[in-house]
Amino acid sequence: MDKLAEFTENRPRLFGLAYRLLGEATEAEDVLQDAYLRWEASGPVEVPAAWLTKVVTNLCLSRLGSARARREKYVGPWLPEPVLTEDGRLGPLETAEQRESVSLGVLLLLERLTPPERAAFVLREAFGYRHAEIAEVLDVGEAHARQLYRRARAHVSEPRRRFTASTAHREEIVLRFLAAAAEGDLAGLERLLAEDVVVWSDGGGKVTAARRPVLGPSRVARFVAALAADPRAAGLDVTIRTVNGEPAVVFHEAGSLYMVLSFDLDGDRVAALHAVLNPDKLAYAAAQAL
Structure with a gap:
């Protein structure tokens, strides 16, 4: 060879x-x-x-x-x-x-x-x-x-959670999360969130993103609902793709990759959300999505 x-x-x-x-x-x-x-x-x-x-x-x-x-x-x-x-x-x-x-x-x-x-x-x-x-x-x-x-x-x-749920079950949780966010259902969102849930947002200073992690079910639910209610969200194309081995939500704006939102799940609850918005970080996935 x-x-x-x-x-x-x-x-x-x-x-x-x-x-x-x-x-x-x-x-x-x-x-x-x-x-x-x-x-x-x-x-x-x-x-x-x-x-x-x-x-x-x-x-x-x-x-x-x-x-x-x-x-x-x-x-x-x-x-x-x-x-x-x-x-x-x-x-x-x-x-x-x-x-x-x-x-x-x-x-x-x-x-x-x-x-x-x-x-x-x-x-x-x-x-x-x-x-x-x-x-x-x-x-x-x-x-x-x-x-x-x-x-x-x-x-x-010590801090990591094992992934045990089936792919279909994980996708179901993601869909329920999206539905609750779209409806502004704070109680529904909180029911899906673990007690120690955290949101990490990576904008890298290139785009608007939370500079600090958002902690706790109540704060995370309000944070997610506010993002979903933003007028800009109405113009986004939303799909579920497999990202790093797990169901994730991929957002496109005017044909360009805008954000990838991945989920860490702990049983039936969302333990962490990772939102990547930095365009430099999205370049590889954007090329894949073409």
Whole structure:
């Protein structure tokens, strides 16, 4: 198999890895371009998949340091870039664990980790790597790789919710939420919200968005109802798409992607809403939606 064919065969897995590590689809594409240049210039490689995984992981680790510095100066809450996943863009998402590994909520939790911890967690949780294999990728001892994973899991596992409901049930909750919002039904909205519900809005200073999270069922219900009652909402095209493995609401205005609203569900309740409005963050999904 020639170099291009080998890389193309591995590309979907490598993109899924880079996206999970960076939380940014456009950056993940840039990493894959850099990885291909290195792959094309390399000599004979005994196990191409392992070689490429190591290169992509380390390219991402190099970028995570500067990414953290940029995010500290970001205007308002920072959210990962949404990706439409109906075409398998991020690999198989058939199980709750696979969907969870790319949800915006979990990707946001991964921001708490150091770059090596994030790599250990993603390689183990999303791709099933053994600790010895993770150690090889990260150039550390196996004991250190285990420690990185344990620390990562301790930081991430406690606050996250497992996705157990069926796809049809999750879509039903989203539809009920939309109906209550459109009707201005505050009581109906509150019944759908968890006690610790939170709304995160990412406008990046480019468009109007809440600069701070909105907390609690009453405040979130009023916030959502006010947005739905805004005259601008009447001109939006609203569809439900699969985004990062979960049903999400996609809003278009005059043919352009305006917002992606994703849901973290806890049983029958909405535990978190992630609203991405920053046009830069929507560029990848907008290209997918064409």
